[in-house]
Amino acid sequence: MIRLIRRRLAVALPVLLATSFGMFLLGAASPIDPALQYAGGAVSTASEENLAQIRANWGVDDPLPIQYLRWLTNLIGGDLGWSTSRHQPVGDVIAARAGWTLLLIGLTLLVVLLTSLLLGTIAAYRRGGLLDRGLRAAAYAVESMPVFWLALAAIAVLALALGWFPAGGLTDITATTTTLSDVAHHLALPVTVLAISQAPWFLLFVRDAVAESLLEDHVLAARARGLRGRTVLFGHALRTALLPFLTLIGTHLPELVGGSVLVETVFSLPGLGAVSVQAALGSDFPLLAAITLITTAVVLAANLLTDIAYTAADPRVRVDG
């Protein structure tokens, strides 16, 4: 187990480092002058001396390797820099918003896993049946729909035409406090849309894995013992098909993060996704770089976690060490 963690870190850290370097180079090559950006609206009135002062303060004119090292040591030290698009420390921006993004992604993952496991298993059991064919057709169709378009369609129908859900935001405009039921009401549509857009991949995987597992010898043997259909399906077919699924959850997280950026933007949720789009529109290097690096680190950590869970769940790996 410890060996696994160490092996993963040995690759993950250099890649994070390389990513940060690549991003820094890209930022340095960018035609945007951070000093002018910092001055913002005051740029027309700011004198050349003021701008030079800002540049000197930030060390913009230092050699690139020195700038990179300074940025990196600051990052590691916890100083994520100053967001030029939001005019506040990057750390504050992220701290205020990361929770909502995590909530959106976490809830979505939960919904996706539960529904895809249940529906995928039933579809595999009755493969070729109406449910199986319907689900597969729907899955392929949904897979080709951009999530932001799906979100807009959901808003058009469920929020604007029927008025069942609010069209965006996290709380009611008139609300002064954040209540659980209000947030739940506002999150229902974004979570559903994100879940629907992510579910096909999981659903099809579970369906195929269980369908294949149902033809295996050990499932045949379980049926021959006269076990109930439910026991054979969940206790034998799904249980063996589930293990590879566990590690695949981790590999699919980047997709989920991308989807959450789009869904947050459409539903105007105060998460990291929407703010990174703002940052991009404002060429806010420190904020964008920090969000990308932190998200990558979180995804890598989640990958490691699913691998550890896999090791713990599969006796063949667990016992052999």
Add this chain to the structure above:
Amino acid sequence: MNALLRVEDLSVRFRLRDAVVQAVTDLNLSVRRGELLAVVGESGCGKSVLAHALLGLLPANATTTGHAFLDDIDLVHCGEKKLAREVRGRRIGLVPQSPATALTPVRTGRTLLAETLREHGRDAALATAIAADAGLDDTDLDRYPFQLSGGMAQRLVTALALASDPPLLIADEPTTGLDRPLVDHTLDVLRRRCDNGDAVLLITHDLAAAERVADTVAVMYASRIVEHRPAASVFKTAAHPYTAALLDALPDRAFQAIPGHPPMLTALPAGCAYAPRCPRADQQCATPPTGPVACHHPLVTS
């Protein structure tokens, strides 16, 4: 005659992409309560397909025709629901072939055994006793299938089949991977079930095992039963030339292999399938032989 299982004109065909496999052809046999019937033959002659056909566990590309009556239920036509609720495990148990793949890889023997006992309304604590009956130590029950040797896995699948205590047990090569004392132990367990009034259909290519415990023997060759007679007379005076040749191949007899190869099940001849390898064959063998000894020129006539 008080037959528990009566198979009549059973045929099983598999449709493949470019061929049809005739795995079982016009098969007739019966098993009484208390009888141990051994179905013997070389591997690939259709023995295991027979076992799966009786339990309705054949893949979707298989077509089964004929009848197989278990008391009053026709196993071929009664439908999946009835098979699942009343037959499998409850009235017919199966010791599957290739125990290594027949065990759910992520569960220990004890959880599998306890689960089977519970689902059949028996006490899960019986697991230890049933494992011991099959010759398996209690401590081995806590191992995962990949930790079991071939012999231990074999004993575990036997224990799983015994757990529901079915009146008819189909044992498909239940002695694979066991050494001699354990082979004898397993065969004795099967024999004891018959002595207590249950029935066993033993599928094996091990003639010595059949000779040790069987009441009756059905010899299968190229999807058909060629000789179906009491065990004692089969082993004393084989009637079908194929049976005689099989017996001659045993190490403690002539130890002489049968020349040639059995035919492909995708291309069975119209007449006697054994004729190309048979020293007694003549023109008459171009027509299919019938009867309990399916031969135009049997070695003994009853």
Add this chain to the structure above:
Amino acid sequence: MDKRDVTPAAVIGLAVAACLLVPVIWPLDQSAVALDNISQAPSLTDPGGTDDLGRDVLHRSLYGLRVSLLVGVVAALVATVLGGLIGGVAGLLGGWTDRILMRVIDTIAALPHLLLGIFIVAMLRPSLGAVVLSVALTHWLSTARIVRGELLSLRTRPFIDAAITGGASRARILTRHLLPHVLPKIALATTLMVPHAVWHETALSFLGLGLPPHLASLGNMINDGQRSLLTGAWWASIVPGLVIVTVTLAIAALAARWRDRLDPRVRAELEL
């Protein structure tokens, strides 16, 4: 040709034909607006309706499809070359190079590629080239894996051994024996990548990070359509979306059936 291939093939044919012919027979003035004709619902004369600037939605969608398909195909090709080179190096050299490259690819796969795309576009300023680059840089991994896997499995096949013992040169083995086996799989992977690239491009445009806003691109149009949505003019967003769904679904369906034919997983259905 299979009966089930006809519909997707027809859709793709129509889309390509529209991309090529529309500029000739029905040219579009990208900056034209018609404020006396805004937010008209779809009708027989105007099947896509008009948006809040009075622009013909269907007409602009066809132009948008042109841009999206162009970006999708070019980005897929760039990603294929990149993935093919890296996968080829891993598969041909094997050993430590292979192990390190595969580990790196696994880890890069953990980068949220939309965020990475946003970053790249933001730093290079939104433009066609930046979008292509961001899509290509985030989509080469699967091709690299396929090429590497194919090469590794081919190295153990007898006909390669035979060629080596026959004294064939490295270059000859590569061009005569390896490429013909790997190319169909690469072509398939590239085709499968096109829908992904289109989605990626439209997502960036939708966020306002793709093509300049006045240009008709499918993502831009869906983004513009958000304003109309609130006034009930759903078609301004829905129609360009339907164009994306139809075309990418057709490509994906055709590619999936192509894959089934290329790699029919023959299962041993029979055990006696």
